[in-house]
Amino acid sequence: MIINKPPLSSPDDVGSGMPHPPRFQSGIRRRELMLTTATTLLFSTNSVLAGIVQGSLPWEQNAGAPPTEVRPGPWTYFTAEEGAAVEALVDRLIPADPQTPGGKDAGCAVFIDRQLAGSYGTAEGLYMRGPFAEGTPQQGDQSPLSPAARYRQALAALDKYCRATYAGKSFTQIPDNEKDKLLSGLEKGQVHLEGANGRAFFELLLQNTREGFFADPVYGGNRNMVGWKMIGYPGARYDYRDWVERHNERYPLPPVGISGRPEWVRKAD
Amino acid sequence: MARKLPATDVVIVGLGWTGSILAHELAGSGLNIVAIERGPWRDTATDFPPAYAQDELRYHIRHDLFLRPAQLTMTVRNGVNETALPMRSWGSFMPPNGVGGGGVHWNAETWRFLPSDFQMKTHLTERYGEKFLPADMTIQDWGVTYDELEPCYDRFEYLCGTSGKAGNIKGQIQAGGNPFEGARAREYPTPPQKQPYGPTLFAQAAKEMGYKPFPQPSGNLSQAYTNPLGVTLGPCTYCGFCEWFGCGNYSKASPQTTILPALVRQPNFEARTQCEVLKINLDNSGKRATGVTYVDTSGNEWEQPADLVLLCAFQLFNVHLLLISGIGKPYDPRANEGMIGRNYSYQVTSSVDAFFDNKIFNPFIASGAIGMCIDEFNGDNFDHGPHGFVGGGYMGAVQTNGRPLQTTRTPKGTPQWGLEWKEAVAKNYLTSYEAVTHGGCCSYRDAYCDLDPTYTDRFGRKLMRITFDFHENELKMSQYLTDRLAEVVQKMGPRQFEKRPRSGPYDSTVYQTTHTCGGAIMGTDPKSSALNRYLQSWDVSNLFVLGATAFPQNAGYNPTDTVGALAYWTADAITSQYLKNPGPLVHI
Numbered sequence: 001m002i003i004n005k006p007p008l009s010s011p012d013d014v015g016s017g018m019p020h021p022p023r024f025q026s027g028i029r030r031r032e033l034m035l036t037t038a039t040t041l042l043f044s045t046n047s048v049l050a051g052i053v054q055g056s057l058p059w060e061q062n063a064g065a066p067p068t069e070v071r072p073g074p075w076t077y078f079t080a081e082e083g084a085a086v087e088a089l090v091d092r093l094i095p096a097d098p099q100t101p102g103g104k105d106a107g108c109a110v111f112i113d114r115q116l117a118g119s120y121g122t123a124e125g126l127y128m129r130g131p132f133a134e135g136t137p138q139q140g141d142q143s144p145l146s147p148a149a150r151y152r153q154a155l156a157a158l159d160k161y162c163r164a165t166y167a168g169k170s171f172t173q174i175p176d177n178e179k180d181k182l183l184s185g186l187e188k189g190q191v192h193l194e195g196a197n198g199r200a201f202f203e204l205l206l207q208n209t210r211e212g213f214f215a216d217p218v219y220g221g222n223r224n225m226v227g228w229k230m231i232g233y234p235g236a237r238y239d240y241r242d243w244v245e246r247h248n249e250r251y252p253l254p255p256v257g258i259s260g261r262p263e264w265v266r267k268a269d
Numbered sequence: 270m271a272r273k274l275p276a277t278d279v280v281i282v283g284l285g286w287t288g289s290i291l292a293h294e295l296a297g298s299g300l301n302i303v304a305i306e307r308g309p310w311r312d313t314a315t316d317f318p319p320a321y322a323q324d325e326l327r328y329h330i331r332h333d334l335f336l337r338p339a340q341l342t343m344t345v346r347n348g349v350n351e352t353a354l355p356m357r358s359w360g361s362f363m364p365p366n367g368v369g370g371g372g373v374h375w376n377a378e379t380w381r382f383l384p385s386d387f388q389m390k391t392h393l394t395e396r397y398g399e400k401f402l403p404a405d406m407t408i409q410d411w412g413v414t415y416d417e418l419e420p421c422y423d424r425f426e427y428l429c430g431t432s433g434k435a436g437n438i439k440g441q442i443q444a445g446g447n448p449f450e451g452a453r454a455r456e457y458p459t460p461p462q463k464q465p466y467g468p469t470l471f472a473q474a475a476k477e478m479g480y481k482p483f484p485q486p487s488g489n490l491s492q493a494y495t496n497p498l499g500v501t502l503g504p505c506t507y508c509g510f511c512e513w514f515g516c517g518n519y520s521k522a523s524p525q526t527t528i529l530p531a532l533v534r535q536p537n538f539e540a541r542t543q544c545e546v547l548k549i550n551l552d553n554s555g556k557r558a559t560g561v562t563y564v565d566t567s568g569n570e571w572e573q574p575a576d577l578v579l580l581c582a583f584q585l586f587n588v589h590l591l592l593i594s595g596i597g598k599p600y601d602p603r604a605n606e607g608m609i610g611r612n613y614s615y616q617v618t619s620s621v622d623a624f625f626d627n628k629i630f631n632p633f634i635a636s637g638a639i640g641m642c643i644d645e646f647n648g649d650n651f652d653h654g655p656h657g658f659v660g661g662g663y664m665g666a667v668q669t670n671g672r673p674l675q676t677t678r679t680p681k682g683t684p685q686w687g688l689e690w691k692e693a694v695a696k697n698y699l700t701s702y703e704a705v706t707h708g709g710c711c712s713y714r715d716a717y718c719d720l721d722p723t724y725t726d727r728f729g730r731k732l733m734r735i736t737f738d739f740h741e742n743e744l745k746m747s748q749y750l751t752d753r754l755a756e757v758v759q760k761m762g763p764r765q766f767e768k769r770p771r772s773g774p775y776d777s778t779v780y781q782t783t784h785t786c787g788g789a790i791m792g793t794d795p796k797s798s799a800l801n802r803y804l805q806s807w808d809v810s811n812l813f814v815l816g817a818t819a820f821p822q823n824a825g826y827n828p829t830d831t832v833g834a835l836a837y838w839t840a841d842a843i844t845s846q847y848l849k850n851p852g853p854l855v856h857i
Contacts, residue, residue, distance in 0.1 A: 004674075049567035050543040053310055057533055064315045067327060073270035093686040100691070125337035127357045129724065135354040139345055140778040142354055180687065187685070205685055214673040215326035233633055233673050236323040237504035238517065240634040247466035248629050250699070258321045 004212055067200040069259055070114045070220030077148060078109075080215065081170070082155045086112060088172040090209045092179045100230045101223075103209055111212030111221030112151075112205075121148035154201035157193035217257045228255040271562045271570035277303045280561055280575035282546045282590065285370020286829065287815035287836040288581035289524040289532060290428075294840035296535035297298070299849060300534055303573060304538070305563050307545040307582075308336070308367030312525055317373075317515030319508075325575075325672040325791040329513040334374050336366035343585060344721040345777045347738040349602060355724050355732065360778040363513070365583055371783060372442055372829075376512040376637030376669055377488025379431045379522075380826035381422050381834075383648040384415035384451040388711075389822065391647060393659050404658065405714045407612055409821040412802035413791040415451045418834045423454050423842070425833030426486075429522030430494030430502050433457035433486035446481045447835045449644040462491045462505060462639045467630045467702045471666035472641035474760035481645040485667060486830075487638035488522035491783060498531040509670045511637025521637070527680045544571075549578055549594040549727060551809065558596075558812045564728065576851075577843075580814045586717050586819040588613075588788035589733040597789070597799055600717050602736075608799040608807075609789055610719045612712035613735065614823045616784040616850060617662070617743045619706045619770045622678050623763035629699045632671030640667030646753050647825045648709070658745040662708030662825030664754045671698075678703065681767055704758050706750040708771075709825035710786070715741055718788045739773045747771040784828050786820040794857065799857040803842035804835060810853045813839055 020155035051058070075083040090103030090112070096115030103109070115121060123146035132144045145153065162171045162182075171179065186202040193201070212221030214228070216236065222228065228235050243251060254261070278300035281288045292302050305687040311317075311334075327333045341364075344353035385392045387412045393402060404407070416426040435456045436446025461484035464472070472482035496502070505520040519526050532538055546563045550572065560574035580587050591609050592599055598607035642665030644650060653659055670676055678701045680691040721734040750771040758766050771781075792798025795807035804814040804819050815836055817828045824831075846854055 012348040050541065050567070051310070053533060053542060055314060055533065055536070055540070057530060058310055059312055059314065064318060064321075066321050067324065094691055095688050097691065099690060100695075120331060125339050127338035127355050129355070131353060131723065133352070136347065136351070136774075138347060138774055138776040138778065139354040140360055141357060168601040179362060183686070209686075211326060211330060214677070215330075216324055218324075219326060226672065230695050231673060231677065231697065233671060233698065238319045238323060238508045238510075240631075241463075241504070241506055243631065244463040244465055244507050244634055247469060249631075250629055251634070252629050258324060267600075 029239045067216075067218050067258065069218050070110065070111065072220075075113050077121060078113050079156050081159070082152070083109060083113065085155055085159065085171050088179065089205060090212065091181070092176065092183055094213055095207055101226050103213060105223065106213050106226050107217075107221040107223040108209045108212030111215065111219055112208045114220050115208065115211075116148040116151055121144050141200075143200070150201060150204060151194075154196040154198070156194065157196035157198075158201075161191070218259050225255045225257060271572040272571065272790050273572045273574065276560070276574040276576075277301045278574050278575065279303070279579060279583050280305065281489055281579045282549075282561060283307070283370060283579065283580070283582035283586070284368045284540055285525070285583070286372045286524060286833055288370070288579070289528040289839050290836040291579050291581060291815065292427075292538055293528050293532045294639065294844060296532065296538050298844055299537060302538045303575070304540045305544050305546050305561065305573065306368050306540060306542045306545065310540070310542045310624070311367045311369050311373060311515065312487040313515065313517060313519055313803060317517050319517035322514055322517040323508060323510045325631040325674050328374075328510075329672065329682045330674060332363065333636065334365075334367065334513070334515060335359060339727070340366075341586070341726050341732075343589070343733045343735055344724050345735045345737070346823045347774045349555050349715055349736055351723055353734045353736070356777055360785040361776065361781045363780070364585060364783075368529070369524045370583060373515045373525065375488075375829060376581075377521050377829075378638040378667075378827040378829070379426060379429060379433070379486045379488045379645075379830045380663070381453075382415070382826055382831050383449065383650070386824040387411045387413060387415050387418070396649065396762070397654060397659075401653075403740070404737040406740075407712045408740040408743065409612070409790070409792055409797060411821055412791050412798070413838065413841040418831075418838060419454060420828060421834035421837035424670050424837045425830060426445075427458050428496050428498070428833070429488050430458045430490050430496055430527075431486050431488055431522070432459040432462050432491040434461050434484055440593065445483060445644075447644050448481050448648065449650045457486065459494050461492050462487050462489065462636060463507075464639060464641060465507075465631065465668050466628070466632050466667040467632075467668050468639065468641035470628075470761045471704060471757060474642070474721050474757050475643050478757060480645050480757070480762060482641045482643050484617060484664065485638055485640040485642050487509050487636065489516070489636040489638050490520050490522070494697070496527055498528060500527050500530050502526050506638070507634050507636050509633045509635035509672065511635075512669060546582075546590065547593075547730070548814065549590060549595065549596060551596070555595070556809055558809050576811060581816065583691070584785050584788065584817045585718075585733065587814050587816060591789055591799075591814070592718070592720050592733060593730055596806065596812065599719055602715050602717055605714065608795070608797075610717045611799070612790045612821055613716050613718050613737060614710045614712045614786045614820065615737065615775075616782040616823055617708035617710050617739065617747050617771050618781050619708070619747045619754075621704045621751060621755045621758045621766055621768050622701065623704070623758050623761065623766040624678075624680055624697055624701045624763045625762065626700070630668075630702050631699065632676055632702075635668045635670050637669050638667070640665050642667070643757075646750055650674075656745070656749055658695060658742045658749070660709040660711055660742065660746050660825065662706045662746070662749060662750050664704065664706040664757075666702065666704050673698070676703075680765060685748065702761075702763075704754055706754050707748070707751055707825060707827065708743070708746055710743055710823045711740070712787060712822040738775045739771065744771065744773055782827075784817065784823060786817045786828065789818045790821045792821065801853070803854050804839045805842070805847075805854055807853075811851065813843070815839060
């Protein structure tokens, strides 16, 4: 047992087997370990290659991964028809009222479009190995489809349902009270779409719409922080030490997002 | 074929709390230490700076700091007769990944277990008789006492700088602290955090009812603190981004803010990141570990020989690696044989939602571990005789966050969408409050882990299968605790309140806690435990298994303080006993 030995007397006197001044040896090991031929990573999100840390903290300036700001513009995942349908859907899930815009003007559809075009839409990181089987509700979602594929499938099925039910009209063309009835039917599992699970799609859409309404505006939704203003949430502020013990008082400052506030951004682009 | 690397003295699997503590404690002995971590290196300035750490979507909803299920997941089922299916995305618990492990994204609630928790079986049997316990309940004593662990709790709390108020110093009850806690040697390192409105109201109501409320011990610090390793933490700013998030202020105790800056300067320590251990290797006798085999990001396999193997991964992955490596005998619930996978347990939480007319709580002014709690209904602090269950939990007003995707409460019956939902959210966000109970979970013959017969990971290894459901004892306990909590909440004066006791079946899709426990438990006898009282494997004496893996059952507290204390307990056993005479530390 080489483990049974006296405490270190010199930096060279570490470990077993090989003579090794630590730094030099670390260099050799690093080269030996990093003999890589593969260029693709297993997980592209925030991935770095295997590495060795020794001697000091491996800190590098500006090595972080800030979010990429979503810019307004054409749909990146949806087709024009899909985008219009999703705008109409999110505007019924979160309708406009005199104080606060609805889901469409809050940017929820843009948010969902950009999310579906990215790693969320492709189910990157989820366990997607088979076999796929229906389980109990407690065992969770077992669908083999990515969120992006589910939207495509369900939106097509919804369009087909609407045109068959409402004299050839699409979801965007039917009156609001009919839209709400249809959504309610999907929520309760009473409306069945052909080739898609209507209830599961409703739940996914509602979850994503709320995300678009309340997530940081950097992701394209919650435009002008309307969701946060509606409830009185100050957003990405990071220091409330002065306010912890001010009980039962409304916090006075307006919200800020990760990329600041609209008032701070230059007016002309 | 794995390429063989030069031997090292100690190999550590996983560089979270326990791996960091063990590495630092053993580095002083001069041993050459290699820590192998599956995830990336993480530090505050790079990975969660206050420029963008406060991103609910990225970290809470999209799980940015956690393990990806595609890397490794587990299968779940409620009972032995069901077919287990994989957790394709995370739900009831959040497996950590990367340097710092769960210490990066915990709430930092830093509780000691009660003295009686460590002798639960003996204590309850003596007080209520053996017949009081259900026949299929498999609770056990830990093989270590609170008094033995007290110096280790003290070391972990002084490492972290924990903010709190002692309730019992050397047997003297202290006003304002938890009078039920075991005796501690000294006061907390830093005073309690400031309390927002909700916890203050809760404490007033509890006090009026004759309870003894006290501030929850917090690893989010009330003031700057320099720990015994010379590492300084900053004061918490009550930003409300603790659990699921890394702290951008250096004010939450984590390996990053307490140990790693000191550890990496040790010349005999080296960490290998983004390297996943595939198995622990054994010699031909099966009784001695020869090291580990791991794979790097290029898919190259490496064999790292070592004299001492410390398994310091998250609880679930410790058990998985033991099963995959063929260490010990897998548990079989039908035969009631085998120790690996036995006594898997969890945590039983519940809540009371309250809606007020004229109070503003500012829920976003929060830290993961502020709050006012009472402990009258934890452990065996009350007579269970009339109630027909054992165990308990702390309860209180714990203001962890006001993040709008997680915390927009609406009264029961409110539609989930449309104008009515929108109005209810706007009306209740600032004026509603959630109080919680945090209950223990006993272990049972049919709650366990083994290898799944069908599903595999990306390396072809079998996934671990979790078979778990809540039992009547825990559901009764949750109902009782929630009823007591609701009485206090009612006294706070809400317009309406709703009790949400835990109900069965166990649902793997709904977040509860990441306090999964057991699977390779500690004890006094290899016939009823996988590890001895020093967390040393009975089967392989040069292998120690750290973390909540060793808990025979879970107590009514968050586990990290006890996990940290056990890490110091094991480190002491290795440095003061094992290194002088390597071999089994307990002889039967």
